[in-house]
Amino acid sequence: MKNELTRFGISMDEILLNHFDKLILKKGYNNRSEAIRDLVREKIVEESIEYTEQEVFGALVFIYDHHKRELEKKLSNFQHDYYKNIISTTHVHISHDECLEVIILRGKANLLKNIADQLLSFKGVLNGKLTLTSKPYKTK
Ligand code: NI
Known part of the structure; x- marks a missing residue:
């Protein structure tokens, strides 16, 4: 797997997007992409940590x-x-x-x-x- 960035589109209703933009402003993100990447990483860790045999x-x-x-x-x-x-x-x-x-x-x-x-x-x-x-x- 390459570690290069891939672009993909996300559809979201305006109300949800509005809340998301307020959240990322509050959290200090520069753009939506970085905020979404962090959310995805957080979810992956959260879901896997219970079951992993890794340290x-x-x-x-x-x-x-x-x-x-x-x-x-x-x-x-x-x-x-x-x-x-x-x-x-x-x-x-x-x-x-x-x-x-x-x-x-x-x-x-x-x-x-x-x-x-x-x-x-x-x-x-x-x-x-x-x-x-x-x-x-x-x-x-
Ligand atoms: Ni003490």
């Missing part, structure tokens, strides 16, 4: 109660258990009582989701979210 990447962001007994030790031990999948951890003290951590993960999607579920269920972890991503397809 994907994740960012787990969560907030926890700094005063909860033993929680910091528990979080640290847990992260050591998965040292092969955890690339990096950033810790931010967001208030007198709470901390925020961002954990960057790599591995199979199901394992990363499982790691996130386990961690987010710890008592004292107040809120969190895992975002997974991967390359949409092989470019080389």
